[in-house]
Amino acid sequence: MDPTTELDIGIVGLGTHGQHRARLLDNAGQRVFGADASRDARNQFDRQFDALQVTDPAGLFEMELDGIIIATPNKFHAPAAIEAMERGHDVFIEKPLAHTLEAARTIQRVAASTGQLCLVGYQSRFLNVCKILKQYIDEGFFGEIRHVETSYRRRRGVPGRGSWYTAKEIAGGGALIDIGIHVFDLLLYFLEETDVSEMMATTRCDFGSRESYAYLDMWGEDDDANMFDVEDSVSAFLSFSGGTTAAVEVAWATNAESAHQYHIHGTEAGALLDITDVLNASTDVHQSLTFYEARTGGAHHYLDSTVTTRPNDPYVAQMETFLEAVATGNEPSINTLEQALAIQRLVHRIYADNDELIE
Amino acid sequence: MDEGVSDGKTIKSVENAIAIMEVIAQTDEIGVTALSDRVDLSKGTVHHYLTTLSNHDFVEQSAGRYRLGLRSLTYGGIAREREWVYRVGKDGIDRLATYTEQTARLAVERGGYAVTVYQSTADSEPVGDTHLGSREPLYASATGKVLLSAMDGDERTRVLDRADRAASTPPDRAQLTDELADIRRRGIAFDDEDNNDGIRCVATGLATEADQLLGAIAVSARAESIDDDTFYETLPQEIRNVAGVIEINTTYRGWMD
Structure with missing residues (x-):
């Protein structure tokens, strides 16, 4: 253009x-x-x-x-x-x-x-570190990818408690449809999958509606949990048709360090992509990528490589x-719409499964 | 009977017809003799009124007793459809009734009364004596107090002055003022069997972004069916959820057509 x-x-x-x-x-x-x-x-x-x-x-x-x-x-x-x-x-x-x-x-x-x-x-695919990781995956650098361990969790990061973000009828859900969808987007992108064959997922609401919700930085305006009827964390285990599995941890609030990470477990090498949110900046993320190998040349050794690239604003x-x-x-x-629909189907499936359990 | 204009402003015969309808509504059904005593008109005159009203389906007669006809519903239905807070809020009230397993309703303020424009109940038997179209003085329920608390001072004084003239036991103004201040601060009104023995009620207001009051929503529960935790924590949270959603839907209502 x-x-x-x-x-x-x-x-x-x-x-x-x-x-x-x-x-x-x-x-x-x-x-x-x-x-x-x-x-x-x-x-x-x-x-x-x-x-x-x-x-x-x-x-x-x-x-x-x-x-x-x-x-x-x-x-x-x-x-x-x-x-x-x-x-x-x-x-x-x-x-x-x-x-x-x-x-x-x-x-x-x-x-x-x-x-x-x-x-x-969905902006994450535009990050340079994500594009680089995808390139190495496509080249076969990791061998066969057997499992991906992912987490997108915030220690305290419920967006605007009490705003439309935390009202099921307006937002459609909580942590899953707000940030969990980024994990699905990248998983489907990295693995070139469009659907999940098997899945087990649990949603919870433990922190967001508390009156004593303690936090350092609020994502958006805090409205004292005026409206809050959505989940604030989700754990899921997914199995793709190609045999790769993925563990997904998503939380708006949890008693752990904040993280947005992807551990790629391949038969030849592994990777850790870290795009954790920068506190105080709702659109800025850490951007680091490390590769892990084990080799035999000379003597048995581990080889860790750090990818250095220009950080970019995916937006x-x-x-x-x-x-x-x-x-x-x-x-x-x-x-594309197709990519977004694939994510929406997964979100729908998790909510439908959990609603059934509640009923 | 004066068929003409009584004081230059209102028509006496219409007032009479309304008085007859009111007595029939209160008594569920009534005979001509009892009715003529209640409205202070001769039996013959009351009979003429009833025949006229009956011809237009405003009343129905069965074995010499009269009850309201469905014509009132025709106008009631039209009047309600015009209230867009009803259209925007109806689904939320149904949801509120389902979630809480109690009776939920939506009321608006008209002429110093809280008028129920929609009611939904999880049980087959609704809690309390409110129903579609029921009216109560604003000071006499949690729902009404929410509406009262959102009025400006002058308007509130006018409503309460009028209520004083109409009520046999007018509300204690100082106590009510404190209570309304609490409701404004909390955003929630509680009625712990204050107005109806055996019934607890929680209510909150619906307002636009510009703080224009649209109405109030409430949940009523039989006192023995809920504990304090449900009354003071769970019900307010459920009501806030639904009120917030109705308010957002109201802001964006033009987009959903």
Whole structure:
């Protein structure tokens, strides 16, 4: 894409994520237009960006725009995205695709019938360390990957207790649909799988609704657990059709060090990818990658290699991909609807299994 | 009977018809003689009213006794559909009833009364004597107090002054003022058998982002069916969950059409 091309991008949903996207686009020299039904969100957005304001997304959809970003609370992804696509706009939907599998499938049907581009915002694949790891996996550096041990846990990181993030009907779930989905996204990416053959998973709610919730940094606004009816941790054991297994630990809150890590256990070598969240920065992560081997040359020895690369902002790379897609009309191979639906199916399966257990 | 305009503002015969409907509603069903005593009109006049109302299905007659007809429901249904807080809140009330296994309701304020626009119950038998369309003075229930607590001072004074004139035992104004301040601070109103023996009720308000009050939601439980922990912790949490969701759905209601 010609870097000087100036595009007009509409943002539906002007909360934290909408503002973040707007900032990235503004920095990249794009024109940004916003819409939100929430007056508070509109006011916040207005203070930060010199952009046209419209209350109703319908007003935004009537404009000649190059693309629309949907960053509303999860429940409203489907109605906003569907209307945008039906009005002839390409869309980028913040993760998760939708709050339920049913709504996700409706989005897919409309994308297919309208022929509009529909990207879904899973940013981790854009990290340089993730791309490098994937390259070594594809080369066969690790031999056969037998198991992946993953964890995405925060010591205390419930996003905005009492906000829509912690209301099942609006968010669709808790820690799993908020951060667990990133683990599924990377697992499916690394292993080139689209489905899980067997799975056992447990969801819990132990910390988030406590009045005595102790924390150092709140992710978002704390509303004293006004609304809280979602899980704050999940443990899952997955078995893929190719025989690889994965252990998944996800927690918004747990009594352990925060981590976002992937241990790749291959027959020839292993790896540890560490992309743990940087405290105080909701969009910044550590980026380290280490390889582990055992060799016999000379004398038996272990060989550990550290990958040094340029840390990058995955959101910037992701927005560049989106802008190029809407400018050229070509669907990228990353952040596709199919990938997002595969994740949504896994999320749905875990919630359905656990609801059954409760009943 | 005066068929004309009684004081230049209201029509006496309409007032009479409403008074007759009110007595029939309170008594469930009633004969002409008893009815004429209650509304202070002659039997013959009451009979004319009943025939007129009956012709339009506002009342029904069975074996010489009169009860309300379903025509009122026709207008009630239309009036309720127009209340969008009902449309946005209905599912939440059903969920609240299911989760809590109690009776949940949604009420709005009209003319100094809390009017129930939707009620849902997990049991076959609802808790308490509220029902769809039931009205209670705002000071007389947790639900009403939530609505009262959100009013500005002048409006509250007007409502309470009117209530004083209508009630046989007006509420203690100073005590009520303290109670409303508590409700505003906590965001939750508790009724621990204060208004109805054997019934505990928890209520909270629904407001827009601009703090405009939309209505109140409440859960009523038979006192013996819930312990203190459920009353003071679990029910408030469930109610907050549902109220929060209704408020978000209200903000984004234009997007769901």
